Amino acid sequence: MDTAVHIEAIRRDGPLLAEAAERAGLDAPVPTCPEWRVRDLLTHLGQVHRWAIRYVAEGLTEPLPLSTAAGPEGQDLVEWFRDGHRRLVAALAAAPPDLACWTFLPAPSPLHFWARRQAHELAIHRVDAQAALGAEFSPFPADFAADGIDEIIVGFHGLATSKARTRTPRTLRIRATDTEDVWTMRLSEEAPRTIRGLGPSKGTTADGAGDVEKEAVDCELGGDAGSLYLVLWNRLPLERVSVTGDASLADLWRKKSTIGRRG
Template sequence: MNSLEVLRREAELLAMSAIGQPPHKGVPACPGLNLGETVRHVGSGYRIALEWIRLGRKPETGEWQEFPADGEDPLDFMRSGAEAVLEELGAHEETEPCATWWPVQQNYGFWRRRLAHETTLHRMDVQGAAGMQVGAVTDEVAIDGVDEVLTLWLGHKLDVLGVRGSRDALVAVRVGDDVWLTRCGPHGASAWRVVDPEDAHLADAQVSAPPMTMYRWLWGRLPDRMVEVIGDHDAIAQLWALLRLATK
């Protein structure tokens, strides 16, 4: 997956989808979130990423521009942020070191991938709020997004937050021939991609769906009826609840 091209394309799609839309329109999948706040949030996210890179550490509140300037259109705020981050990321190789919030990947490739999926997800939110058909992504992008939300958010962010599950459970996440195993419980959460899909039989439960559906479901954008579940439903409910805390 060329994350930089995905980011470039999705940023433009998000902007085009937001043009002329009332900012108060709600995002159907995220009660309390509206179109205008989504656009602002994406623009702020681009800027905090740039400050992480510039400072070599997590920026403190006030060290990056979170909101449009007085009189600045939120969409212009988002677009200028996209232009700046695309220029910065495009000027460096993926493997070139830089500060990130994931110890496993301290390079520009982290930010290319992270911002590509952040923009894609919120582009879908904007389209949903605007009453448009939510545009699909390629299977390659969706599968990479599944891997990212499981390994980065479930497997890392929950630990940073200090959040634990109430019971030990192993859940398989299957997208065609691609399978991840997730372990959640009192000792923390982890997720890994398995080499042999048959390893899924080790799990207490399995959730499966096509790539785009699974991508959106894991991010809380689709209801449970859109995925197929087998086995211990409580184990899947725990995974779902922990993902909502990790990706909040």
């Protein structure tokens, strides 16, 4: 997906989140993040946006701790979030294509990484704000949702830190019915290895290592990309997608797929 599409997604979701947060109220609980209230959600995102801005605007090549600077009290917190969001969009839009800076997931370029990561960070937390309001979730374009699925299962769960592991080798397939995207996760005692883009008989490993024959799987999750996106981020229940095969593998995902809050 093009970097400009990610930046436009950030531009779109920021106001939706701010509006939902403002209407819900700062003390409203966030049911999709049970330990948080809306003020915690806004504070987290304001910190993440300012952290990301530094990499993009300053070209920092070494990791720095996530900002812990607290936002203002009361309703000014919403405007503080809006200000950080506007600055993030501006920094990404102004960054040169050959931006060099630190990243933590594989990407075609550092600019692509930061635009993509912040687009999905904001999209998922926009859902959290709408959940706090008790509102329907604004839908995602199918290709954007599929891109978010790819980021979590190929990106985050391709890292050595992934906890999605099994004692014996198992396979979990994710099939987006509206985009025809398919991913097959090979689970074992090691970090998952994902095959993406299965055709009639073969797929290509996510790391580009070569073709892999299509294989039978132990469990498959299927549904539209938007539903799968939110199920895989544990924002919707498994009942919102189809589960075929060994459902215990889907349950394992729910329990083991949480990722650290790196932004």
